[in-house]
Amino acid sequence: MSTEGFNTVDRGDTDLAKKAYGMPGGRAASIPSLGREFEPTIFELSSPGRSSHQFPTTNIPEFAPDELVPAHHLAKASPQMPEVSERDLVGHFTRLSHRQFSVDLGAYPLGSCTMKYNPKVCDSVVAMPGIRDVHPGTPSAMCQGWLELLVELEEALCEITGMAAATLQPAAGAAGELTGLLLMRAFHEAKGARPKRVVVPDSAHGTNPASVSLAGYEVTTVKSDERGCINVADLREVLDSDVAGIMLTNPNTLGLFEEDIVAIADAVHEAGALLYYDGANLNAILGVTRPGDMGFDIVHMNLHKTFATPHGGGGPGAGPVAVSERLKSFLPGPRPVRNPGSESPPDWQSPQFVWETPQNSIGRVHSWHGNALVLARALTYIWIHGGDGLLKVAQRAVLNANWLRVRLSETYDVPFNRTCMHEVVFSAASLKKRLGLTALDIAKHLLDEGFHSPTVYFPLIVNEALMIEPTETESVQTLEALAEALERIVDATDDGGDASYRAPRNTPVKRVDEAKAARRLVPTFDAR
Amino acid sequence: MPDYTPHTDEEIASMLRFLKLESVDDLFNSIPVAIRTAGGLALSPGIPEPDVTARMNELARANRSGAEDLICFAGGGAYDHVIPPVxxxxxxxxxxxxxxxxxxxxxxxxxxxxxxxxxxxxxxxxxxxxxxxxxxxxxxxxxxxxxxxxxxxxxxxxxxxxxxxxxxxxxxxxxxxxxxxxxxxxxxxxxxxxxxxxxxxxxxxxxxxxxxxxxxxxxxxxxxxxxxxxxxxxxxxxxxxxxxxxxxxxxxxxxxxxxxxxxxxxxxxxxxxxxxxxxxxxxxxxxxxxxxxxxxxxxxxxxxxxxxxxxxxxxxxxxxxxxxxxxxxxxxxxxxxxxxxIQLSWLGRQGLRELALRCARGTRYLRDRLVDIEGVEMVTGDAPVLREFALRTRIPSSKLITRMAESGFLAGIALENLTAGKCDESITRSDLERSILISVTEKRTRQEIDAYADAFEKASQP
The missing domain is CATH 3.40.640.10 (Type I PLP-dependent aspartate aminotransferase-like (Major domain))
Incomplete structure (x- = not known):
């Protein structure tokens, strides 16, 4: 593409117009063209008898299988695993990786997912043998470094959220939600109360109502008002003694801060219910405000979003849950704590950090101590940033989102067009009406432009929603390139020209037939 | 202060002008002043990557890991297997x-x-x-x-x-x-x-x-x-x-x-x-x-x-x-x-079978050595085992594990720590305190197993 228009375009700001940005960044358009071929499966690349494994020399005496295990337990044949050389193994998975978009390749403005850059130093920390190769059943006196790390992380997360204590066990956001709701349940039960309902706004993530059901509660939906927020009067109407709590995302999934949060908290607490904070959007408010100061009782965080741990193609995440003082005794256990009785300097008989199960603990929510290597990455990120750095993260995430909102507001509808937080929700509703261009079309065209798509059709309350979260790690040059791509998609369609093709066409495969996948399910190679 | 955001001061100023805002703080006007974090978060100031790495290295040194100085015979759902460079x-x-x-x-x-x-x-x-x-x-x-x-x-x-x-x-x-x-x-x-x-x-x-x-x-x-x-x-x-x-x-x-x-x-x-x-x-x-x-x-x-x-x-x-x-x-x-x-493709059909057999052989070899020690017996009688087994000794297993660590072994998992109560009805509470779950993977050599068994014999004496 030409960069000419890019350098001279007037955005209503003389400095910006005068200054040459340089080449637009963040597009993954320079990756090699991969042709129109599929990559065979590892099973098709296999040849019977080929292998790549190598085991250490151990000199352990031979035993025949039926000397080791009673014969009727033995399989007639071992499971049919792939049989490839190391060279073919490397070739296959390297080629697969070339068929995959990632943050490291280009901008990934997938709303609600906070696809920021993941600092490499965090990966190197968890590659230290003293961090990586520790068995989780190691007696606490022999893994004081790990316990200290977890305690430090818990304390930092509590400071960031304004809460009293936290569990680091939940393995992802949804696991944190269920944990938090079970804490809510335990809190009410300890008072002899058995409320049956939890209030969830209609703009909430799908995991919220799903978690509510799993915790044994019924969902009461409360509608967002014309400003995209919770209306306190509407909320009061559904609040009664049968309500255990409310789950709120703040800023909400429209990217808007719930301005009446203090009044909401008061109303909820007056009704004897608890406030649950879904931390999906915590990135927007780091160091600016804290859920605890807003009045929340339970907070889950998504460390893979806010604290930049890599998303891994869909996990691992980590979903710690922090609570206020009155919920502390219900937290899952065992949890790592500073040992009040420890001598200084600490010795093996009296270690500085110990495991402790809270008095009224709901029990374990993870096989061990949580996604520990994810937790270590998050602490690394927090230490590098410190309090000031985290504030800067939030400020720049919000600055980027607002810049895009204003930059694109003439091309795309902005249903709630006021200062947003870290993400902005556009709508393709009028484009659909005028040009037949849907949110899905725009998402697919954007892939051809070398960007990942925004989140589409969410939140459910916005027609043809396009939810864009640029994050703080994208430069204004990348934002400009993204904006131009989004404009180009509309302009091309408007001209009746180029964009009327069925996108994408520059990607490793064209539009994927989802209906066919569901109609005739092929979940394994053997089902082909 | 280190960070990963690309914004220059000039760019921030120009972006704010584009938004017709005076300062970055104006972006947060929808947040009531009463709940703003005045004075910032009480966290230590940010420190550069090399300093954080050094600090993490200190924590790492306060752990005894399988890779460095504790040869791992612990399992219980978490195993020390070969992870090849590829x-x-x-x-x-x-x-x-x-x-x-x-x-x-x-x-x-x-x-x-x-x-x-x-x-x-x-x-x-x-x-x-x-x-x-x-x-x-x-x-x-x-x-x-x-x-x-x-x-x-x-x-x-x-x-x-x-x-x-x-x-x-x-x-x-x-x-x-x-x-x-x-x-x-x-x-x-x-x-x-x-x-x-x-x-x-x-x-x-x-x-x-x-x-x-x-x-x-x-x-x-x-x-x-x-x-x-x-x-x-x-x-x-x-x-x-x-x-x-x-x-x-x-x-x-x-x-x-x-x-x-x-x-x-x-x-x-x-x-x-x-x-x-x-x-x-x-x-x-x-x-x-x-x-x-x-x-x-x-x-x-x-x-x-x-x-x-x-x-x-x-x-x-x-x-x-x-x-x-x-x-x-x-x-x-x-x-x-x-x-x-990827690992299963590296193992392949033969490798996966070999892996299971190697674990089972090492387990058998160690078990045979340990049950010969006076006062040491299988918790589960004659039931067939494959790659892990529970032993009862004459001393509390936490003590045994501490002693074995002095010889450089993570000896196993203390069954006294069973959080969910009873496991085997035929084991009494005091039996459980003296029971340990031991696992052998394909990484353990005969030399390591022999050294473990020798140390176990000494460490399990009352």
């Missing part, structure tokens, strides 16, 4: 590491196909036709499997063998608290679950499922034919918790008649990592496909007929079904699943 190199490719859930299949064929291959190897390991794209860990796979059985049943109860990992059972009981289930636990006697006799069973309190582990927590191989018979009699689902390494030589869960099989996949390429991130594996029969939790990848074609992959049967999932979904899982453990698929 697997680490492939699994750390940033395209896999820094992408997310494949919502846009056209640019996510790499992750989707890797998951498809993972589903295939899990299906083959467990001998069942359907496998999902991963869950958090073994315990979450267990919880989801019980939920699957409940969703298709009027029963509100499940019967669980005490041979299922005690920490997983604890997770099951925590996460189902809100659903008022009747989870009945059946004790082990000499390493085998004491289920009720089939002919004494009425149908009045039929469970939705029976859950049994193979091998179980104490390392023993249980007779699964019996479990299948009880399930048939009661109309319950048979859920088998499988050790996927042992599956290299054992009959598959599907072959034993399991409806659902779950397991912990850490052993395949994922480091001990102080307990996570690990990998929940789950496979089932065709009957359960509509109740499968989380992501499922299916093969399809693109608009030109080229082979392609996509997440499918999405109507099961939380973002569409919301409160009616049978599971809330969203982000799972994709990177661990990809890693496992």
């Amino acid at each position: 697997v680490s190199a492939l699994a750390s490719r940033s395209e896999f590491v820094t992408s997310y859930t494949p919502y846009q299949p056209e640019v996510a064929q790499g992750v989707l196909q890797a998951i498809f291959e993972f589903q295939t190897v899990v299906s083959r390991l467990f001998g069942l036709p359907i496998a999902n794209a991963s869950l958090y860990d073994g315990s979450s796979a267990l919880v989801e499997s019980v939920s699957m059985s409940l969703a298709g049943s009027t029963s509100r109860s499940a019967w669980i063998s005490s041979g299922v990992h005690p920490q997983w059972r604890s997770v099951l009981s925590t996460l189902t608290r809100g659903r008022e289930l009747d989870l009945r636990t059946f004790a082990l006697v000499n390493g085998e679950t004491e289920w009720p006799e089939v002919d004494r069973l009425g149908k009045e309190s039929s469970p939705s499922a029976l859950v049994v582990a193979y091998p179980n927590y104490l390392g023993c191989l249980e007779e699964l034919d019996r479990v299948r018979k009880i399930c048939d009699h009661l109309g319950a689902a048979m859920i088998v918790v499988v050790d996927p390494v042992a599956a290299g030589i054992l009959r598959t869960a599907g072959d034993w008649g399991a409806d659902i099989a779950v397991g912990e996949g850490q052993a395949f390429g994922n480091p001990l990592g102080f307990g996570g991130p690990y990998l929940g594996m789950l496979a089932c029969t065709q009957d359960y496909v509509r109740r499968l939790p989380g992501r499922l990848v299916g093969e399809t074609t693109d608009s030109e007929g080229t082979r392609a992959y996509v997440t499918t049967l999405r109507a099961r999932e939380q973002d569409i079904r919301r409160e009616k979904a049978t599971s809330n899982v969203c982000t799972n453990q994709t990177l661990m699943a990809i890693t496992a698929a």
Whole structure:
């Protein structure tokens, strides 16, 4: 593409117009063209008898299988695993990786997912043998470094959220939600109360109502008002003694801060219910405000979003849950704590950090101590940033989102067009009406432009929603390139020209037939 | 102050002018002043990467790791297996590491196909036709499997063998608290679950499922034919918790008649990592496909007929079904699943079998040496074991483990720490305090095992 228009375009700001940005960044358009071929499966690349494994020399005496295990337990044949050389193994998975978009390749403005850059130093920390190769059943006196790390992380997360204590066990956001709701349940039960309902706004993530059901509660939906927020009067109407709590995302999934949060908290607490904070959007408010100061009782965080741990193609995440003082005794256990009785300097008989199960603990929510290597990455990120750095993260995430909102507001509808937080929700509703261009079309065209798509059709309350979260790690040059791509998609369609093709066409495969996948399910190679 | 944002002061000023704002603070005007964090967060100031690395290195040195100075004989659901450089190199490719859930299949064929291959190897390991794209860990796979059985049943109860990992059972009981289930636990006697006799069973309190582990927590191989018979009699689902390494030589869960099989996949390429991130594996029969939790990848074609992959049967999932979904899982453990698929491809058919045999041989060799020591005996009698076994000595196992650490060994897992109460009915509380669970992987050499046995002989003296 030409960069000419890019350098001279007037955005209503003389400095910006005068200054040459340089080449637009963040597009993954320079990756090699991969042709129109599929990559065979590892099973098709296999040849019977080929292998790549190598085991250490151990000199352990031979035993025949039926000397080791009673014969009727033995399989007639071992499971049919792939049989490839190391060279073919490397070739296959390297080629697969070339068929995959990632943050490291280009901008990934997938709303609600906070696809920021993941600092490499965090990966190197968890590659230290003293961090990586520790068995989780190691007696606490022999893994004081790990316990200290977890305690430090818990304390930092509590400071960031304004809460009293936290569990680091939940393995992802949804696991944190269920944990938090079970804490809510335990809190009410300890008072002899058995409320049956939890209030969830209609703009909430799908995991919220799903978690509510799993915790044994019924969902009461409360509608967002014309400003995209919770209306306190509407909320009061559904609040009664049968309500255990409310789950709120703040800023909400429209990217808007719930301005009446203090009044909401008061109303909820007056009704004897608890406030649950879904931390999906915590990135927007780091160091600016804290859920605890807003009045929340339970907070889950998504460390893979806010604290930049890599998303891994869909996990691992980590979903710690922090609570206020009155919920502390219900937290899952065992949890790592500073040992009040420890001598200084600490010795093996009296270690500085110990495991402790809270008095009224709901029990374990993870096989061990949580996604520990994810937790270590998050602490690394927090230490590098410190309090000031985290504030800067939030400020720049919000600055980027607002810049895009204003930059694109003439091309795309902005249903709630006021200062947003870290993400902005556009709508393709009028484009659909005028040009037949849907949110899905725009998402697919954007892939051809070398960007990942925004989140589409969410939140459910916005027609043809396009939810864009640029994050703080994208430069204004990348934002400009993204904006131009989004404009180009509309302009091309408007001209009746180029964009009327069925996108994408520059990607490793064209539009994927989802209906066919569901109609005739092929979940394994053997089902082909 | 270090950070990863690209903004120059000049750019920030110009972006603010574009927004017609005076300062960055104006972006936050919708947040009431009363709840603003005045004075900033009380965290230490940010420090540069090298300083953080040094600090983390200090913490690392305060751990005794398997790689450095404690030769690992501990298992109990977390195992010290070989992770070859080729697997680490492939699994750390940033395209896999820094992408997310494949919502846009056209640019996510790499992750989707890797998951498809993972589903295939899990299906083959467990001998069942359907496998999902991963869950958090073994315990979450267990919880989801019980939920699957409940969703298709009027029963509100499940019967669980005490041979299922005690920490997983604890997770099951925590996460189902809100659903008022009747989870009945059946004790082990000499390493085998004491289920009720089939002919004494009425149908009045039929469970939705029976859950049994193979091998179980104490390392023993249980007779699964019996479990299948009880399930048939009661109309319950048979859920088998499988050790996927042992599956290299054992009959598959599907072959034993399991409806659902779950397991912990850490052993395949994922480091001990102080307990996570690990990998929940789950496979089932065709009957359960509509109740499968989380992501499922299916093969399809693109608009030109080229082979392609996509997440499918999405109507099961939380973002569409919301409160009616049978599971809330969203982000799972994709990177661990990809890693496992790579490691299993590296192992191959012969390597997987060899892996299981090597673990079993080392286990046998060590066990034979240890039971010769005076005052040391098997906890589970004559029950067959494969790659892990429980011993009773004359001293508390915590003391034994501390002494063994002085000789450079992580000796095993102290069974006194069993959090979920009784495990084997034939073991008394004081027996339990003197019991230790020991595991041998393919990494342990004869020399290490001999040294361990010598140290054990001394350390286990009262």
